[in-house]
Amino acid sequence: MRTWKKxxxxxxxxxxxxxxxACAD
Incomplete structure (x- = not known):
């Protein structure tokens, strides 16, 4: 995986x- 900035x-x-x-359920 490449290094993302954020x-x-x-x-x-x-x-x-x-x-x-999950909360909606």
């Missing part, structure tokens, strides 16, 4: 999306 932001965004779906 990979944490992407991980957090994906995590929030998954968490949002």
């Amino acid at each position: 990979p944490q932001i992407v991980e957090i965004a994906v995590g929030l999306e998954i968490n949002s779906y």
